[in-house]
Amino acid sequence: MKKIVIVGAVGGGATAAGQLRFYNPDVQIIVFDRDSTMSYAACGTPYIIGDVIEDEQSIVLTNPEKFKKKRDIDVKLEHDVIEIDRAAKKVLVQNLETGDQFEESYDALILAPGGSAIVPKIEGLDSSQVFTLRNFEDMQRIDRFIKNKKPESCIVSGGGFIGLEMAENLKNLGLDVSLVHRSPAIMSILDTDISLIIEKELAIQGVKLLTGTEMVKTDGKTIKLSNGIELHADFIIMSVGLRPNTGLAVKAGLKIGETGGIQTNEFMQTDDPSIYAIGDASENFDMVTGDPKRVPLASPVHRQAFIAARHILGSKIAKKGLLGTSVLKIFSLTAAMTGLNEKTIKDKNLEYATVTHNGISNASYYPDHSKITLKVHYNPQTRKILGAQCIGGKGVDKRIDVIVTAIYAGLTIDDLQALELCYAPPYSSPKDPINMVGYKAINDN
Structure with a gap:
């Protein structure tokens, strides 16, 4: 009986596990994740914070007990895969609660480790109340802080998806919101003329936008920008970018592509044919140009999970590339x-x-x-x-x-x-x- 080990239990990992079981009732599937929550809709987290979605548990799609009962898949949360022995086809796993380590063998390994929020080195940042939003626990920390501390103002650093969604939701809560963005125009994936329409909407809605600048120093609630302006805010949301979690792959000697993701082929295989990589940490190719491309969005990872699962089970369904299709609500x-x-x-x-x-x-x-x-x-x-x-x-x-x-x-x-x-x-x-x-x-x- 084939045994598949999956690293990561959110969108990509949980979907791959479900697909494997759907198409084969007999394979053994084990999923590890270092977090305490699995299979949650990460894209919904800003709307929990903004009270648009009232029940935070509504974005949690399942838990290990339900996954085991419904699909006969073992999910071990708060377990960190710290090493891959490619020759022996084993992973070394650490139980984060007890500190114990153990080995788990595999016939196929799927890496879906996601990414981590980038927090730049800024003088005095430790003196300020700073949050990132990358997982369920991050969301809960921000939500508790707002409800318990009743802050009146916030600086959002970064004008990408998370930054704009957080700016909207925090403004709708009644907070005074400043959005600081390093580039001359927000949402760099858009053409400048389209970005300017968004900037006008932010101004209409009362979000203070400062582009072409970045935070260089903080002192508690005082934040100094590179253009000399000083802002005051009760807390900071850091959303300047995403770093793919490739440490495990690098340690195992897997090839990293030019976009910084784990390089894969059209079947999501790495340069080790027994190991697949999907999601935020994987690099695929652009559908239009054929060039290397990495798209850390939900829709591509679900497709990648299907392709990897089918290939492991013997069906060669090739991915035709990435387009980076995305949509954003801004007020x-x-x-x-x-x-x-x-x-x-x-x-x-x-x-x-x-x-x-x-x-x-x-x-x-x-x-x-x-x-x-x-x-x-x-x-x-x-x-x-x-x-x-x-x-x-x-x-x-x-x-x-x-x-x-x-x-x-x-x-x-x-x-x-x-x-x-x-x-x-x-x-x-x-x-x-x-x-x-x-x-x-x-x-x-």
Whole structure:
């Protein structure tokens, strides 16, 4: 009987375990995780803190007892895998509660160790109340602090997904929120013109935004920035980036790719065919360019878990690459993107053209409609779509989902005008923004 050991029991690890059991009732599956909670929806944690989701246990999908009873999978929490013996196909595990160590053999090993929040070295940071948000326990610590200490102000450092989601949720709690971001524009995965729309929304909602600067010194509740400005805040949320947890892989001699993740092939295998890597710490490849790519988001890891599990069980279903499709709520706005942004296209010296449509989400005479901006980059010679971004009040996600499908299917920018999409006044227009982008591109040809 084949034995599979999995390191990590959150999105990737728990999903891989479930897939393995679904497709094979006989394999032995053991999952280890150093945290005390498994299989929780990490993307929901900012909304627990913001009281949008009232019950914190609602984002915990299962526990070891339920997993064992329902799927016959052994999950050992507060157990840290500290070493891999590739030759003997064994891992060394430490029980974090007792300190005891033991070995566990494997036929296949899946690494889903996730990532850790980056906390930069800042003078005096230990004197301030600082939080990161990477796991369930982090969420609980922030939530308890807000409820018990009743803070009035916060600085969020970093204008990425977590930073913006936390800024919104903390502002909605009534806190005075300042958002500090090192780059000139927030959300660097977006084109600058799209980012500026988000910045305007933050200003409207009362979030103080300081870009092109960073924290250099803190003294309790006083925070000094590199531009000389001093801010005062009761606590700091540090969300400047994610470091993939590759220490175990490095120690085992597995190859690390140029993005800093554990290098994998189209079946999520590392350079050791018995060891797979999925999730935030794994490196795969870009669907558009074929270049190395790492996407620490939920949707890709679930797909990677399926591919790894199926390959271990003998089915070769290859991953076709990563697009980095993502969506973000910022107060009344939604922003989404897929594929390459303008900066990446330019950095790679790719030939491209861009078509932008400023329209509305659905029929203008219908009372519930909003402005929408859809921007698509494409190769003017092959007409293949390179990437897209969309921002507006409603219907943003479905437009990007259509573009994702078009890229996956190999459609051209010109094909978009021919798509017969859903129409009724509450939902769209007879010529959807997707169609309009296609028509405009044809006119530019």
